[in-house]
Amino acid sequence: MPDNSTTSNTGRQAIDPRGPRFGAVLTTVVLALALLLISTPAGLVLVAWQTLVFGLGAIVGLQAQPYGIVFRRLVRPRLAPPRELEDSAPPRFAQAVGLVFLVVALVALLAGATLVATIAVAMALAAAFLNAAFNFCLGCEMYLLWARVRPAR
Amino acid sequence: MNGMTGLWVLVIVLVAATAFGLWYRRVNGRVRDAAAPSAPASGPMVPMAGPDDPPAEVQPEQPSAQTEALAVALAGRLGEKATLVQFSSAFCQPCRATRRILEEVSVMVPGISHVEIDAEENLELVRALDIRRTPTVLFLDRGGVVRKQASGQPRKADVIAALGDLLPEDRPDFEI
Numbered sequence: 001m002p003d004n005s006t007t008s009n010t011g012r013q014a015i016d017p018r019g020p021r022f023g024a025v026l027t028t029v030v031l032a033l034a035l036l037l038i039s040t041p042a043g044l045v046l047v048a049w050q051t052l053v054f055g056l057g058a059i060v061g062l063q064a065q066p067y068g069i070v071f072r073r074l075v076r077p078r079l080a081p082p083r084e085l086e087d088s089a090p091p092r093f094a095q096a097v098g099l100v101f102l103v104v105a106l107v108a109l110l111a112g113a114t115l116v117a118t119i120a121v122a123m124a125l126a127a128a129f130l131n132a133a134f135n136f137c138l139g140c141e142m143y144l145l146w147a148r149v150r151p152a153r
Numbered sequence: 154m155n156g157m158t159g160l161w162v163l164v165i166v167l168v169a170a171t172a173f174g175l176w177y178r179r180v181n182g183r184v185r186d187a188a189a190p191s192a193p194a195s196g197p198m199v200p201m202a203g204p205d206d207p208p209a210e211v212q213p214e215q216p217s218a219q220t221e222a223l224a225v226a227l228a229g230r231l232g233e234k235a236t237l238v239q240f241s242s243a244f245c246q247p248c249r250a251t252r253r254i255l256e257e258v259s260v261m262v263p264g265i266s267h268v269e270i271d272a273e274e275n276l277e278l279v280r281a282l283d284i285r286r287t288p289t290v291l292f293l294d295r296g297g298v299v300r301k302q303a304s305g306q307p308r309k310a311d312v313i314a315a316l317g318d319l320l321p322e323d324r325p326d327f328e329i
Contacts, residue, residue, distance in 0.1 A: 032163055032167075035159045035162055035163045036159045036163060037159070038159050039159070084249070084250065084253070087243075087249060089244055090243075090244045090245060118162055122162050122166045125163075126166050129170045130170050130173065130174050134174035134175075134177060136174060136177055139244065140244050140245050140246050140247075140287070141286060143242060144242055144273075144284070144285065144286060145285060147272070147273050147276065148279060148280060
């Protein structure tokens with residue numbers, strides 16, 4: 001068995017699994033506030049901020065994701081070392097799924113379609129909350145179903 | 154649209170997600186008996202009504218199409234007494250921990266092999282076996298027939314117990 005620290009064979013990073021979980025908690029709080037304030041300028045700011053967070057995590061990588069940076073700088077030094085590491089690809093994919101919802105919400109808010117924005121934020125909130133509270137990864141669950149129906153490459 | 158609407162949506166989302174999460178926590182990774190068609194043909198086959206599969210697909214006499222597809226994919230990697238087949242994918246958080254659990258069990262219990270299959274690279278097989286999530290773990294007996302399966306990360310004790318059911322005569326060989 002290869003050693004499971006550092007990098008996997010595809011060059012992806014191995015990360016502390018508590019990082020994405022911590023990020024999901026912050027995301028849940030931000031999206032809950034955004035939902036409460038959705039028709040105010042503060043709601044727009046929160047949605048725009050979370051879109052930026054997901055965008056950095058999905059496009060640049062988890063090392064650039066603000067909540068991940070908070071975790072590494074402030075939280076992880078106070079914790080015991082993780083029992084095991086995990087591949088960074090699944091949480092990054094989850095960031096991309098979140099980004100899709102948040103882009104829809106942001107565009108809808110800017111276009112004045114508050115109802116559409118509310119639904120999109122509510123769905124992203126449900127996914128983030130399930131991840132934070134139950135370690136349920138919506139993107140991971142959907143991925144194989146999507147791969148099954150997707151035309152062959 | 155006012156603040157009250159947002160509050161109601163928030164409450165509904167949290168309640169619904171909590172209900173779903175509790176249900177998920179209960180069923181995720183639970184080892185259950187495999188659906189009908191893998192039973193070996195002994196005598197006239199009574200079409201067992203699996204909840205999902207139409208009885209028309211049951212083929213008496215021969216090993217089922219599923220068993221054959223699996224046998225091709227495993228190609229000689231069948232364990233002496235039983236095989237743990239794990240379907241994994243790249244974007245699967247619990248696959249890593251599942252792999253570790255199954256490897257530990259296969260080292261601990263003699264005659265058990267652990268085979269990991271990349272679901273994305275074996276979509277034909279995934280469709281044939283109707284695998285919907287990763288990780289899914291199939292418990293094969295020595296003949297390569299699927300006896301039990303778990304979708305989601307199973308607990309180590311449940312894996313050992315399921316193997317105990319598969320190999321009743323071997324139970325004293327190992328300890329939890």
